[in-house]
Amino acid sequence: MIVHVDNLVKRYGDLLALDHLNMDVEKGEILGLLGPNGSGKTTAINCILALLQYDKGNISLFDQPMAPDAYDLKRRIGVVLQNVAVFEELTVYENIDYFCSLYVKESAKRKQLVEEALRFVELQEFSKYRPSKLSGGLLRRLNIACGIAHKPDLLIMDEPTVAVDPQSRNAILEGIKKLNALGTTIIYTSHYMEEVEQICTRIIVLDKGKQIAKGTKEQLKNMIALKEKITVEQIHITAPQIAQLKQLENLYECNYQGETLEAKFTGGNHNLLHLMETLQREAVAFGKVYSEKPTLNDVFLEITGKELRD
Template sequence: MIEVQDLRKTYGDLVAVDGVSFTAEGGAVFGLLGPNGAGKSTTIGCISGLLRPTAGSVRVLGIDVVGDGREARRRLGVVPQELALYEDLSARENLDYWAAAYGLGRGDRAARVEEVLELVGLSDRGRDRVKTFSGGMKRRLNFACGVVHRPDVLLLDEPTVGVDPQSRVRLFDLVRAERDRGTCVLYTTHYMEEAESLCDRLAIVDHGKVIAHGTLAELRSLLGERDLLRLAGAFDPAAQRAALGALADVEVVQCEAEALTLALPAASRRLPELFEAVARAGGDVRETTLTQPSLETLFIKLTGKELRQ
């Protein structure tokens, strides 16, 4: 279990994490979803003890990571965004070394290393040096090094960046396996589809703050089953806001000179009515995009921008 309370991390005037709070339970995957620079990796850094929080508290399995960092780190597994492997060593040697670094005894290590190699599908390549591995194999080994000591809490910092689709699916299976083992998994990503398919609970972060959190269903309900309609063209924001605001069940999410974003139920059936209102207010529509309710639409609704911007 991870308990983060009013976490704040600053670098001079720059506020990287601004009062983040959430609780991640064991046997579940908790997602931290947000664009690059939202503060996800900084949050992970504070939880893993790599960074000292400016304010707030972080507890792992009830242990304060600042007060008793060593004990907290013993229970943690970290899979960093970058590959953290010794290319000159074999897969088996890498796993054995990191298992020792996390305090696994010599007697325990040999069996556990074989078990993890089997888990990530690298049993037949255990003796080979890592520099001969493909990118996907290295990713799997990177994951294996993070779980070789059977951690109770696993932190995954965007583990699928630059990973091919096949390896990504494999990694998802590994994460689910850890969850099913009872591990508390904290997973950061900026891929909506990953969060939707993997996470039991989510916190959406932007500019160092949690802007929404809950289960997938709870977050979707924030949209109220509303579709998101995005119009591109030339618009008079004030006139459009007045014209569209007068229509029933239409929420103007974004209204700028070149883009309009509207949230409304059953948008596809109301397109003629909407186009007529836009035209009456002097608007010229050149492109229309209709999106079903999803985390992506929720993020746009909450921040007014796309996740990958």
């Protein structure tokens, strides 16, 4: 087991940030760590890294107890945080070299690792640039290079694609999958559900400091009622006609707002056909119709609730 968190409790005064949290990260996986704001994700990561003291519980990394002075374990970890942390006065190459030097003292070996990291994030042509001259996407890639240059066994990535363009985001995600294929175990947090769905092999959902769900994306989708969502646009429908729709088998929720009808089904193989037949029988005119299977975002909202979090 790469990470084992057992019965972890962390308080900030009267606030219970982690409430007897249990969490495991297995070798070779990309674990998606999800949760609303204030769910305990960042606190859990800081405890795992021994950056925070906690009130109760145990944490082990690579089957060894984790502690603030466990430098042999920390050398095996890479961290890429949401806020870009590089030195403006250093070049791209010098930044990567500096962070790599915290783990690797031998200059010849470090030179090789820095050049490999530059190639990996495709920043070779920018090696002499200072961070202020880089675009947001290039800066994110530099941030990643600084975290991976020493070739960590465990990589923790906290919102690494915030505020980057789609091309840069795609390059970062492809890079993460390559790292994993090379043997790096990754903990990945993001508010972009499509990213988690695209790259994570397993997902843990935290809320109020507890693990409330875990599994593959398919397993999580099977936990919720929604199995199919049908959306009908440019539709004008009356309350009695909606009442007729609500008689459909497997339909458990029907919403009509702004000329858009949304029908949610718990199962069934011919929901779209039955919905269309009912609309035609009721002589309801409509425009575009499309059917969707549940997404990870649907799972997240159903499990954690739809209310806004600070």
